[in-house]
Amino acid sequence: MSKPYSYGTLAVVIPAFLIALAVRAExxxxxxxxxxxxxxxxxxxxxxxxxxxxQEKLAAWFILGLAMVPWGWDLIGQISQGYLQxxxxxxxxxxxxxxxxxxxxxxLAFLRQTSRxxxxxxxxxxxxxxxxxxxxxxxxxxxxxxxxxxxxxxIIVWWLMGDYWQRLESRFVGPTETVGxxxxxxxxxxxxxxxxxxxxxxxxxxxxxxxxDGFLPTSGGERWSDDRAVSGLGEGNALVGAQDSADxxxxxxTDLFIEDKQPSLYDIANEAFxxxxxxxxxxxxxxxxxAKIQMNHRKLAESEKSGREFNVVRxxxxxxxxxxxxxxxxxxxxxxxxxxxxxxxxxFNSFDGERWTxxxxxxxxxxxxxxxxxxxxxxxxxxVDQTYSAASSSYEKVAVRWLGLDSxxxxxxxxxxxxxxxxxxxxxxFAWTQDDIIEMCDRDxxxxxxxxxxxxxxxPGPAIRxxxxxxxxxxxxxxxxx
Amino acid sequence: MQLSDRENRWLYGWKNLRRIGNHxxxxxxxxxxxxxxxxxxxxxxxxVVAMLLGLFGEAEAFAVAAVLIGLILLGMIWPWVAVQxxxxxxxxxxxRCEEGENLETTLDIVNRWPWSVWGLVVExxxxxxxxxxxxxxxxxxxxxxxxxKSRFVWQATPQKxxxxxxRSSYLASGFPFGLWMARRPLVVEQSIxxxxxxxxxxDLPSLGGSERSVVGTYIDxxxxxxxxxxxxxxxxxxxxxxxxxxQSARHDSLVVCERQSIARRNLHLEILPIAVESxxxxxxxxxxxxxxxxxxxxxxxxxxxxxxxxxxxxxNIQAEPGSQGLHRMLDELARMKWSSDVGGLAASAxxxxxxxxxxxxxxxxxxxxxxxxxxxxxxxxxxRLFRWIVVDRMHESSQELSSAKNVxxxxxxxxxxxxxxxxxxxxxxxxxLSPTTRTIHCLCDAE
Numbered sequence: 001m002s003k004p005y006s007y008g009t010l011a012v013v014i015p016a017f018l019i020a021l022a023v024r025a026e027x028x029x030x031x032x033x034x035x036x037x038x039x040x041x042x043x044x045x046x047x048x049x050x051x052x053x054x055q056e057k058l059a060a061w062f063i064l065g066l067a068m069v070p071w072g073w074d075l076i077g078q079i080s081q082g083y084l085q086x087x088x089x090x091x092x093x094x095x096x097x098x099x100x101x102x103x104x105x106x107x108l109a110f111l112r113q114t115s116r117x118x119x120x121x122x123x124x125x126x127x128x129x130x131x132x133x134x135x136x137x138x139x140x141x142x143x144x145x146x147x148x149x150x151x152x153x154x155i156i157v158w159w160l161m162g163d164y165w166q167r168l169e170s171r172f173v174g175p176t177e178t179v180g181x182x183x184x185x186x187x188x189x190x191x192x193x194x195x196x197x198x199x200x201x202x203x204x205x206x207x208x209x210x211x212x213d214g215f216l217p218t219s220g221g222e223r224w225s226d227d228r229a230v231s232g233l234g235e236g237n238a239l240v241g242a243q244d245s246a247d248x249x250x251x252x253x254t255d256l257f258i259e260d261k262q263p264s265l266y267d268i269a270n271e272a273f274x275x276x277x278x279x280x281x282x283x284x285x286x287x288x289x290x291a292k293i294q295m296n297h298r299k300l301a302e303s304e305k306s307g308r309e310f311n312v313v314r315x316x317x318x319x320x321x322x323x324x325x326x327x328x329x330x331x332x333x334x335x336x337x338x339x340x341x342x343x344x345x346x347x348f349n350s351f352d353g354e355r356w357t358x359x360x361x362x363x364x365x366x367x368x369x370x371x372x373x374x375x376x377x378x379x380x381x382x383x384v385d386q387t388y389s390a391a392s393s394s395y396e397k398v399a400v401r402w403l404g405l406d407s408x409x410x411x412x413x414x415x416x417x418x419x420x421x422x423x424x425x426x427x428x429x430f431a432w433t434q435d436d437i438i439e440m441c442d443r444d445x446x447x448x449x450x451x452x453x454x455x456x457x458x459x460p461g462p463a464i465r466x467x468x469x470x471x472x473x474x475x476x477x478x479x480x481x482x
Numbered sequence: 483m484q485l486s487d488r489e490n491r492w493l494y495g496w497k498n499l500r501r502i503g504n505h506x507x508x509x510x511x512x513x514x515x516x517x518x519x520x521x522x523x524x525x526x527x528x529x530v531v532a533m534l535l536g537l538f539g540e541a542e543a544f545a546v547a548a549v550l551i552g553l554i555l556l557g558m559i560w561p562w563v564a565v566q567x568x569x570x571x572x573x574x575x576x577x578r579c580e581e582g583e584n585l586e587t588t589l590d591i592v593n594r595w596p597w598s599v600w601g602l603v604v605e606x607x608x609x610x611x612x613x614x615x616x617x618x619x620x621x622x623x624x625x626x627x628x629x630x631k632s633r634f635v636w637q638a639t640p641q642k643x644x645x646x647x648x649r650s651s652y653l654a655s656g657f658p659f660g661l662w663m664a665r666r667p668l669v670v671e672q673s674i675x676x677x678x679x680x681x682x683x684x685d686l687p688s689l690g691g692s693e694r695s696v697v698g699t700y701i702d703x704x705x706x707x708x709x710x711x712x713x714x715x716x717x718x719x720x721x722x723x724x725x726x727x728x729q730s731a732r733h734d735s736l737v738v739c740e741r742q743s744i745a746r747r748n749l750h751l752e753i754l755p756i757a758v759e760s761x762x763x764x765x766x767x768x769x770x771x772x773x774x775x776x777x778x779x780x781x782x783x784x785x786x787x788x789x790x791x792x793x794x795x796x797x798n799i800q801a802e803p804g805s806q807g808l809h810r811m812l813d814e815l816a817r818m819k820w821s822s823d824v825g826g827l828a829a830s831a832x833x834x835x836x837x838x839x840x841x842x843x844x845x846x847x848x849x850x851x852x853x854x855x856x857x858x859x860x861x862x863x864x865x866r867l868f869r870w871i872v873v874d875r876m877h878e879s880s881q882e883l884s885s886a887k888n889v890x891x892x893x894x895x896x897x898x899x900x901x902x903x904x905x906x907x908x909x910x911x912x913x914x915l916s917p918t919t920r921t922i923h924c925l926c927d928a929e
Contacts, residue, residue, distance in 0.1 A: 119521065119524070123524050123528070126528060127528060127531070130528065130531070130532055130535070130543070130546050131535075133542065133543075133546060134532075134535050134539055134540045134542060134543045134546070135540070137540055137542045153549060157553070157659070160557075160658070160659040160660060160661070161658050161659060163660060164601060164656055164657065164658065164659060164660030165601065167660065168601055168603065168622040168624070169622075169624075170617075171612075171613045171617055171619050171620070171621050171622050172621070172622055172623065172624050173589075173613060173621045173622075173623065173634050173635075173636040174623055174624070174632075174634040174636075175624065176624050177624045177625050178624070179600060179601075179658075183600075187658050190556070191552075191553070191556065194552040194553075194555075194556055195549045195552060195553075197552070198545070198548035198549045198551065198552035199545040199548060199549060201548055202536075202544040202545035202546070202547060202548030202549070203541075203542070203544065203545050
């Protein structure tokens with residue numbers, strides 16, 4: 001007769017559950033939230049165990065309900081954030097999937113323990129541990145997780161032996177003997193040695209991981225990465241941005257400012273070590289006060305590449321810090337937005353029959369004003385189009401991040417309406433050139449890693465200007481026609 | 483409780499969804515996929531997932547994959563080594579037995595390894611190599627000592643009729659993890675024939691109202707019953723009761739009376755194919771019950787010196803009274819294999835019973851069928867003289883079966899079948915007696 005609460009299955013499942021709990025708590029840094037999130041799981045289990053109806057009929061709904069718990073929490077968080085303006089912590093999608101599996105694993109351990117359910121519980125617990133072990137290599141708790149996982153592997157070995165013997169013992173004929181403790185311990189020891197050798201070989205002889213472009217939508221994909229993603233090709237800014245310390249700087253928005261000798265958009269007075277030393281290369285800068293600044297007296301690594309080459313976790317000081325290598329790229333800019341996109345750095349208005357030229361490209365046109373607006377969240381937007389309205393939603397957002405482009409001209413898409421750089425709330429930073437391009441005034445080039453978010457009007461407008469050939473009489477007037 | 487149209491539509495949709503979800507769309511590919519259902523398949527899948535994670539995610543996953551592969555290798559190599567020097571022979575003490583009977587089974591094992599072999603499983607037909615009462619799976623052995631010849635003897639309970647072994651038999655081991663079973667062929671010295679379970683129902687129902695209907699009519703062929711038709715010299719084995727003493731004295735040697743013998747009556751018993759899949763027990767199980775009930779009826783008639791013609795699908799046996807005839811019939815029933823072409827058989831059965839194509843004109847004809855087949859066939863002219871035994875799931879609409887004139891009795895498959903058969907048969911025998919005899923029987927029962 002099958003029975004619920006098989007202690008062997010619980011012994012396999014509980015380490016997996018704890019590992020997943022620790023990983024979720026570590027990554028989201030909200031253990032209370034995770035603990036509260038587990039309450040519905042325990043409630044569902046208690047409800048299921050007390051159900052008077054046949055448990056076999058309820059099993060599928062029970063498992064489905066458990067799998068939905070983390071997603072339900074995320075939905076509540078989303079609704080609270082959207083409508084109630086409450087900041088409830090949310091998890092990235094892969095952790096939500098881990099949470100679902102975690103609930104299922106625990107639920108399976110409380111189903112009536114038939115052979116198939118027992119195996120499903122053990123296998124799900126094992127897979128949950130595998131997924132978590134793969135995720136934690138850069139976290140501080142990696143050592144503890146590895147230890148628990150190794151312990152769980154030993155429990156699984158013991159469980160497998162017990163399960164096989166349990167399958168047979170009900171149909172033994174002849175003298176019934178049990179496997180002695182010595183033999184069992186010997187098998188465990190043999191497994192230990194084998195696992196040790198296998199782990200060494202696995203880590204020593206295998207190649208480095210390859211990219212899988214655009215495969216995982218949450219964290220592993222180049223095309224569909226999510227802001228809450230933890231790691232992968234398209235790392236999410238929301239979680240990768242440094243909170244307490246930083247070992248490098250790169251194309252990621254953070255709340256932290258690192259002092260550096262390169263030109264910057266920001267200026268912070270620092271009196272920690274006497275008089276402020278002025279930089280000889282002066283550029284227009286926005287002064288900040290009270291911002292987070294991290295003292296740094298060593299060279300920081302540069303990471304110009306996006307994606308997983310930005311090999312840094314900037315959350316807590318990790319135990320084993322390694323010196324990071326600089327990673328360079330040939331890219332001029334990073335662009336985020338719909339593709340194909342046309343980004344202009346110059347326009348030409350004169351054609352002599354052989355080549356296009358532009359007259360007075362260096363002169364700043366002062367007749368087209370720019371103005372400062374603030375959106376509902378208080379972020380400053382420099383409007384370059386007089387019809388811009390901060391409250392309107394008929395704009396498409398694109399973002400450009402500077403890397404190797406040595407110019408002070410903003411590479412703008414068509415129908416640009418407003419520009420935003422974090423904490424830049426002065427309209428004199430931008431101006432129109434005579435050839436209808438936005439540039440940043442009084443500087444040679446836009447600082448590296450600067451991120452510009454731009455709003456472009458989605459209303460239809462003149463996209464391409466048509467010019468006539470000089471041989472045409474109408475073209476001799478040099479007046480463009482739309 | 484009546485469901486509304488909308489609820490019925492939902493229910494219908496849900497059932498269809500479940501049917502689609504459970505449908506096997508590619509049965510031909512099952513042999514390539516079903517190994518994944520085994521423990522080894524689960525672990526191989528996990529190792530593949532870990533390797534993919536290592537290839538395209540984090541390199542640490544290779545260590546996990548290596549551990550899993552190590553576990554798989556240990557779980558395969560150990561049992562493979564264990565069974566290499568083990569040989570076994572399976573034997574039964576009898577050639578024939580009946581379903582549900584105890585059958586003494588012997589397994590002789592030789593272990594040539596200098597160490598004990600643990601956790602062996604006998605993989606053969608579960609129907610005959612099980613562990614006896616309530617144990618439907620094949621037996622297993624805890625351990626076989628090192629360098630030894632061991633004999634294991636146990637009582638198996640055959641579950642299903644047939645000639646065994648029907649599949650290759652192996653001695654297997656998955657110790658210590660049970661991930662994969664290593665196998666060695668098992669030698670089976672002789673086959674065993676399992677008859678369908680039958681009951682001797684005792685009396686026969688009185689047929690046609692005459693007492694001759696029960697015992698048969700006498701014919702003037704030399705026998706031991708009826709009137710004296712002549713005398714003959716004594717032969718060894720003749721009973722002294724039959725000695726004609728007056729004639730013996732006259733001839734000064736023993737003379738015995740020669741009497742009439744009973745003319746054998748014929749029973750034509752036919753199991754009709756099931757045209758529609760029944761609700762309740764599985765289709766095959768219902769057919770097996772047809773065979774057991776038919777076998778019981780035939781056996782009872784045989785024991786009363788009737789000749790029995792047993793017909794079921796392509797099987798057509800003519801059994802003569804006596805133990806030899808009974809064994810022959812049961813052997814054939816044990817070996818019989820049902821056809822999988824149910825619809826085709828139903829159609830051919832209809833053609834077989836065209837009017838005018840009578841079988842064994844004077845025989846008592848009995849048919850065993852489910853309710854749907856009874857309704858369909860009883861209208862055919864050929865089946866007009868048949869007595870019917872209906873075996874099916876009895877619901878309200880089937881109640882009229884019990885009262886139908888040509889139906890002997892109806893058995894509900896959801897109730898205990900053997901007790902129903904016995905009580906219905908006894909009732910049938912009593913019902914067919916004369917009113918006076920019935921009263922005497924009732925009085926005896928009351929006392």
